[in-house]
Amino acid sequence: MSKAPRKDWFDLARGILMVMLFIFHSEVYYGDGHSWSFLFSPFRMAAFFIISGYFFCRDWDTFDFSHKTRQVVRAMIVPYFVFTIVLLLPKPIIHGIDAKQALLDILLFRASWFIIVIAVCQMIYAWLVRKHWSVLKITLFTALMFVIGHWSVLLFETEPDWLMNSTVLYSSVYPNRFPLCINVVLMVMPFFFAGMLLRRYERYVRFLADTKGMIVMCGVYLFVVIVDHNLWDSNMGMAVHRYKNTALIYAYAFLGSWIVMSIAKRIGRVPVLNYIGKNSIVFYFLNGAMLQITATIVTRTIKLTLVNNGGGYFMTVVVALIACAATIPVCWFINKYLPLIVGKKEAWQRFRLFAR
DSSP states (O other): OOOOOHHHHHHHHHHHHHHHHHHHHHHHHHSSSOSSGGGTHHHHTHHHHHHHHHTSOSOGGGOOHHHHHHHHIIIIIHHHHHHHHHHHTTHHHHTOOOHHHHHHHHHTTOSSHHHHHHHHHHHHHHHHHHTTOOHHHHHHHHHHHHHHHHHHHHHHHHOOHHHHTOTTTOOSSSTTOOGGGHHHHHHHHHHHHHHHHHHHTGGGOOOOOSHHHHHHHHHHHHHHHHHHHHHTOOEEETTTTEEESHHHHHHHHHHHHHHHHHHHHHHOOOHHHHHHHHTHHHHHHHHHHHHHHHHHHHHHTSOOOOGGGTOOHHHHHHHHHHHHHHHHHHHHHHHHHOGGGGTOHHHHTTSGGGOO
8 A cells, every 4th residue: 555644645535535626616617517526526525524624633642622622713714805895896696696695605615614613623622632532532523413413404405494595504605504613513513523533543454455356345435326326315505505315325424435535545646636736725716716716708709608508518528628627727826916815825834823
């Protein structure tokens, strides 16, 4: 198995997942629906949460709660407000979104669910580790939170009036998200905690090492997901808090995540993908805007059509890859000249509160 540094292969895994995210959103915006992304949808976001849990902390016994809090504020909360507020300006014009509701959603921490969910998970488990809870207690707590989260899924399906009529609890722009995206947090906690356990017990973990094993595992995964897609159509809609056949889709999510991490572990490093993975938060915030810009250029300048205009599915992938590549120089510019807004540790060292 490759002896690549651990951070390298986890960045590679994140880079692979981020490219999948661009393709997924390209299908949504410009395709005819999720034509092929159903193959990776079960683990596309779940693996991100597993990896986030893995990087939660190195050692539970020497955990520094105040340091973790500053890290979350610097690397997640500050970028959240900067990017969501900047992107708020064109949204009412382009998408016809209610600006007042959109601003309220930002203030209630549900405008960019992915970042907020990771931040809230970080703080929940930071508190538990700070209290020196045992692995068993944290496992039971996670299971209980997941049960409550699944109840919230059923609650949204019934759409009670007291919920739908509340501008605080319900958003017409981002439906099915409580403030702090807490209902989504409860559903993804098993993935985050799995990453924590992987870091704690990784010396006992053996990833898929040989080519034959990976081919077999990929074959099993593709077979069950394709069969499911045609018979039951199980799905996991984290952003909209909708799940169908939860047990099955979570099994697919863990299996797919394991395969991606095993492949990344075996390859070790692909510079472009590692760069994308290392800066995955910036790519996440910019993916929608970059996809729109790329699609406009493709359709008007290169004169190629997208799926919903008569083109082939191939074009949605092309748009996704071009948009992803075009984000690289933008990300470089932000990192070099605006490091504070993306939470670069070195840039924040000048402030006493973040000096250590």
